[in-house]
Amino acid sequence: MSAHDKVAILMVDDRPENLMALEAVLDSEQYLLIGVRSGEEALKKVLLYDFAVILLDVQMPGLNGFETAEIIKQRKSSSHIPIIFITALSKANEHVSTGYLTGAIDYIFKPFNPIILRSKVDAFAQIHRKQKEIEQQNSHLEKTSIELQEKHNNLENLINEKTKELVQANEELQVSQERFQKIFQHSPNLMAIRSLVDQRYVDVNQSWLQFSGYEYKELATLGNDVLRIHSNSVVIHSPKGQPEDLQNGVYNKEITYVTKQGEKREGLLSTETATIDGEPCIISTITDITEIVDLEREVTRLDRLNLVGEMAAGIAHEIRNPMTTVLGFLQLAKNQSQHPQPEEYINLMIDELHRANGIITEFLTLAKDKANNRKKKDLNEVVTTLHPLLRAEALMNNKVVILDLKQCPMLFLDEKEIRQLILNIGLNGLEAMESGGRLTLKTYTRDDYVILEIADTGPGIKKEVLENIGTPFFTTKDEGTGLGLAICYSIASRHFANIDIKTSGNGTSFIISFQQNTVENHQVTNRLS
Incomplete structure (x- = not known):
């Protein structure tokens, strides 16, 4: 088929990828596809070709789709050309109403359905061919009219089918919204929807009202932090002035909140972002665990x-x-x-x-309420100070003490208590080893922790002993009081540290983990209290 016999179709879009997508869908030997990237270029092409249909993008720099369509319809030579707007779904209502004012015959939503697009363009192409045949063969006017009517009916049926599909999609969306409302309103947890624009409460459920003590009519007058939500965990980097329930990505965060009557309650906070009626919001859920x-x-x-x-x-x-x-x-x-x-x-x-x-x-x-005498100390310095004492004890029994100290941040420590902890565990390790044994004291960092590891090469700790280790007055020594390791656990607790024990037939390791930021923050808290 020669270029003269092909049906001309004009595609107007400022994005090359969109033009390529249209050309891929409409590619056919019967069509002469002409693509341009602006309204100005489209007007020039309209003067040169008799197009069967114009696919016109609404949003373009320079002349937009509405302005271009209006100029085309004002020209007598091109006023008959059907125009199909290609518009974004989110702007559908605005584009459709404006499009009919400027003479558009139809519209397609982005991202478009290739089958619908091809069907509509085929229909307009057929209409165009029939119109040409009418002009060339007046004798076949009646037949051409019938065919055009059939095509029109087919197009109308196709539009009706797609309209039904849209109605069904809307109904499914409505069902989904109803399900969300039921889950939201009947959840036993406190649920609230808050705007990220001005932090106001958009909606709350019945459990939120029941636990907080507020009434729904008070929602519009409530302050930004009416529940006075406070995190129970230490937060190093928290947005200043922003309520906890507006922080995105929170899951089961331990918090406290205050009711209208001033009662302080415990809860687990989770949040998730959502766009509701075009407005960015956060859906917060508080699981009340006060009774637990x-x-x-x-x-x-x-x-x-x-x-x-x-x-x-x-x-x-x-x-x-x-x-x-x-x-x-x-x-x-x-x-x-x-x-x-x-x-x-x-x-x-x-x-x-x-x-x-x-x-x-x-x-x-063992007392937990001992006077707080923690100061900023270098853990390596404390270990180094005790090394001669432990080494002297080891030499008397043909054993060795090895230091493996890595550079660590400063910690808030009670040096006297840490010395006691190291000596208690270190001397226990020396006593557990036979002649030739090796006691190793290591320091290093892991994540946000400073680690003190005291390892021996003894026979390990039996399971029944390990289960009771640290219990006051439990001892395996003939002359022991059973308070040494209990004191170590008490000291670790006062320093907000954890003691983990790894044991096997090749030896035992006591791993004391000091959390850097937690220790410092608790130190500040203790000074204020």
């Missing part, structure tokens, strides 16, 4: 009472023995007042009293 937290606190209190009872029994047992010895000798001295007691008896009583006092002193070291 209260129950956990009560269980913890009962556990502590039980532990106090066990510790009291242990202290009574440990102190009764030296006290019985001292009491016996004092009664003997009372009955023999005429004869002075031998010096070894006096020394024995003094040793027993020292033993009882030592047990009480170690027990008091």
Whole structure:
């Protein structure tokens, strides 16, 4: 087919990729596809060709689609050319209404359906051919009219089918919105929708009103942070002045919030962004866990009472023995007042009293409310200071102490307590090893933690011992009090550190993890409190 016999179709879009997409859909030997990238170029092409249809993009620099269509329709030579606007779905209503005012015969939404586009263009092409045949063959006017009517009916049927598809899609969207409303309103969690533009409350559900104590009619007058949501965890980088429930990407973050009556409650906060009626919003969900937290606190209190009872029994047992010895000798001295007691008896009583006092002193070291004496210290410096003492103890039993210290940030430490922790664990490690054993003290950083690792090459810790390790008065030593590791756990707790134990037949490692920022923030908190 020669170029003269082909049906001319004009495609106008300022984006080359869109022109390529249109050309790919409409590619045919029957069509002469002419693509231009501006309204000005389109007007020039209209003067040169008799187009069957013009596919016109609405938004273009320079002359936009509306202005270009209006000029084409004003010209007598081109006023008959059908124009199909190609418009974005989000601007459909505006474009459609404006398009009919400027003479557009139809419109297609981006991203367009290739089948619908091809069908519409084919229909207009057929109409164009028939119009040409009418001009050339007046004798076939009736037949051409019938064919045009059939094509028109087919086009109308196609439009009706697509309209039904749009109606069905709208109905499905409506069902989806109804489901969201049911989930939103009937959720047992506190749910709120807030605008990211001005932080106002767009909507809240019944649980939010029930827990917070506010009424729905008060929603419009509520402040930006009416619940006074506060994070329970340490936040290093938090947007200043922005409420917690407007921070995107939060999942089950522990928070507290305050009701209208001033009651402070616990919750888990999760947030997700969404666009509602064209406005960016955040959907926040708070799972109220106040009753669960209260129950956990009560269980913890009962556990502590039980532990106090066990510790009291242990202290009574440990102190009764030296006290019985001292009491016996004092009664003997009372009955023999005429004869002075031998010096070894006096020394024995003094040793027993020292033993009882030592047990009480170690027990008091477990207290959590000790005076805060933490200062910014270099952990490596503390370890280095203790190295000669541990090395001397090791040399007496043909063992070695190795230091492997990496550069670490400064921490807020109570040097006396950290020395005690290192000595307790280090000496335990030396005692656990046979001659030739090796004790290694390492420091290094991992993520946001400073790690102190004390490792020995002993036989490891048995499972039944590992389960009770750190329990006050539990010991495997003949002369031990069972308070050494309990004190270490207490010291670690006061420094907001964790103690992990890795053990095997090749040795045991005590890994003490100090969180850098948490330690510093708690230090500041303790100074203020």
